């Protein structure tokens with residue numbers, strides 16, 4: 001839907017000039033000013049959080065949802081910071097940087113609706129990275145387990161051996 005809208009975007013002004021409001025609304029979210037003027041779409045957090053990659057990145061800032069996918073390459077702060085701000089309320093991250101007025105004006109371009117704040121979790125849920133437990137020397141775990149069992153036995157055997165040998169003498 002959004003990509004269609006982007007394709008149509010170039011022709012938007014010429015085709016919509018002088019059209020009644022119902023017609024404009026039927027065009028959907030083509031122009032952010034139009035969305036803001038009409039009823040904005042209310043997004044659920046769960047849905048917004050799914051857009052969490054370079055090629056599909058949505059942000060929540062000040063109760064609004066932004067699809068910044070086309071801006072990833074051009075963001076002066078880099079795409080990593082934008083990616084780090086997905087799946088949560090990124091208002092603090094955005095404000096902490098002290099974005100300029102022109103940056104704030106730019107946001108209109110990427111506005112795609114409002115967030116239902118009731119669906120935003122208060123704390124970000126930590127999802128542990130999917131990787132094996134840290135094992136710097138890469139020794140397989142079963143070898144360590146066997147050694148843990150064998151080493152005390154060897155020491156015990158050695159002790160008995162020494163005792164037996166010294167007794168005989």
Ligand code: HEM
Pocket residue numbers: 059066068075076077078081082085090093094097098099100101102103104106107110
């Ligand atoms: C729709 C959302 C955003 C837009 C339109 C935007 C736009 C911009 C712009 C135009 C700049 C250049 C400096 C300025 O004019 O203030 C900038 C810088 C920066 N932005 Fe964003 N930004 C957005 C979201 C974010 C988010 C969520 C973060 C997360 C921390 C972020 C972090 C940064 C950083 C670190 C810089 C570099 C600051 C510096 O080096 O001076 N931005 N952004």
